[in-house]
Amino acid sequence: MDIHLKRVLIPAAVAFVSVLVLLAVRFVLFKILHKWTSKTKTRLDNIIISSLRLPSIYWCTAISIYIGIAMSEMPVKYIHYLNEGIDIIIIFSITIAVANLSGKLFRNYVESSNLPIPTTGLAYGIIKGTIYIIGFLIVLNVLGVSIAPLLTALGVGGLAVALALQDTLANLFAGIHILMEKSIRIGDFVKLESGQEGYVEDITWRTTRVRMLPNNTVIIPNNTLAKSIVTNYYLPEKRMSLLIPVGVSYASDPEKVEEILIDEAKKSVGEIPGLLGDPEPFVRFIPGFGNSSLDFTLICQVQEFVDQYLAQHELRKRIFKRFNKEGIEIPFPHRTVYVREEKDWKK
Numbered sequence: 001m002d003i004h005l006k007r008v009l010i011p012a013a014v015a016f017v018s019v020l021v022l023l024a025v026r027f028v029l030f031k032i033l034h035k036w037t038s039k040t041k042t043r044l045d046n047i048i049i050s051s052l053r054l055p056s057i058y059w060c061t062a063i064s065i066y067i068g069i070a071m072s073e074m075p076v077k078y079i080h081y082l083n084e085g086i087d088i089i090i091i092f093s094i095t096i097a098v099a100n101l102s103g104k105l106f107r108n109y110v111e112s113s114n115l116p117i118p119t120t121g122l123a124y125g126i127i128k129g130t131i132y133i134i135g136f137l138i139v140l141n142v143l144g145v146s147i148a149p150l151l152t153a154l155g156v157g158g159l160a161v162a163l164a165l166q167d168t169l170a171n172l173f174a175g176i177h178i179l180m181e182k183s184i185r186i187g188d189f190v191k192l193e194s195g196q197e198g199y200v201e202d203i204t205w206r207t208t209r210v211r212m213l214p215n216n217t218v219i220i221p222n223n224t225l226a227k228s229i230v231t232n233y234y235l236p237e238k239r240m241s242l243l244i245p246v247g248v249s250y251a252s253d254p255e256k257v258e259e260i261l262i263d264e265a266k267k268s269v270g271e272i273p274g275l276l277g278d279p280e281p282f283v284r285f286i287p288g289f290g291n292s293s294l295d296f297t298l299i300c301q302v303q304e305f306v307d308q309y310l311a312q313h314e315l316r317k318r319i320f321k322r323f324n325k326e327g328i329e330i331p332f333p334h335r336t337v338y339v340r341e342e343k344d345w346k347k
Contacts, residue, residue, distance in 0.1 A: 015068030022060035030056075043108055051101035058093035062086045087142050095135025099128040125205055126176075167223070171206045174222035178203060184225070184232060189305045191231040192220070213306070233305040239276065242302045242311055246319065247293035249329035254294060258283045260326060261298045264318045272314045274307025275300065292333045 030053065037045045069082050106127055178184055184200055190210065191197035198212035208225050210218040220228075233240060248257050265281035281300035288295060298315070302308050323330060 011068040011072035014071045015064045018067045019060055019064035022063060023057070026056050026060055044105075047104045047108060048101065051097055051104060054100075055093035055097040058089050058096075062089045062093070065089075084142065088139055091135060091139050091142065095132060095138075099131040099135075102131060103128050167221075168206065171222040174226040175203055175205060175208070177226060178208070178222060183235070184208070184230065185234070188232050188234040190233065192218070192225075193228040193230065238304040239301055240305060240308070242300050242308050244298040244300075244312060244315060245287075246296045246298060247290060247330060248296070248323070249331045250294055252294060252328050254285060254296075256326070257294070257296060257328065258285075260322055260328070261296065261319065264322055265298060265300050265315065268311075268315060268318060272311050274303040275311045275315075276303060293331045 030049065033045075033049050037049060065082065065086055069079055072079075184190060184203070186200055186202065188200045189198070190200060192210070196210065196212060196218045198210045198218065201209045201211050201217070203209075203222070207219050207221055210220065212218060246257075246261060261283045262281055265275075266277065269275055269277035269281075279301060281298065284297050284299065286295070286297050298319075300311070300315075302311050320330070
């Protein structure tokens, strides 16, 4: 009983106490670092600390196991296995730390430098997945497993996997193609071929998520999106032309109508959010001669796609009030109907 206690229970107790002490030290240290980072302006220290928060638990565990082994009198065979386990824990934790750190640094760099690179879930997943694969290969090397035969087997089995996951791989490579082409980016306002329109929220390894204006989400497979006709209202730039059709009576003076429309549009710049004054608003006598009215088109610029709704709302109200003030009639469609009596047909 004494030998068993000395070889097993005491080292286990030492390892348990060690992990409690190390976790307590870790808790205090992270609390101090959190207060320090809250006073700094840079986000780099916050990213580093958040990336090390989970792996540090594994490091405390590995150190505690190592201390317990040093205090034990276990056979060399078992100590070798435990040391390999410690190595795997350390490699696994370092892999997690590097993967989290590199992914967050990439996202922070792109966001802070305003580069035209989408920080999507797909790009983030590719970076982390590559690091995890490297860490897995290192673990296999530590365990003495030859990587070359494994790669050969994966190459042969990859053909079968590729056939079984055709749709998944098609969506994956379509997502990569969308990211590389940069025709659709995170935050862009797009209109799909099927008619839905909204903001691109994320491009993942399988789907693209578009948040519509009613706050609903449309989920489109990347392969389907790559084959569709998509209108991107943010390319080549966000600003766009706003065309407002206006019809007036045939008794109206076209020159006066044009002057009123331009005047109201110019006065609205700075008062209506999103309405731009450069280039200046202008009017075209298009479509021209309608069935019941003279049809004009007021053309102005708005900051982005969604600004057109408020701009149209306010401009139409102002134009209507101005027309009433100036005595310009907005006609309604009318038709002349001729009624013949039955005797007229017999003639």
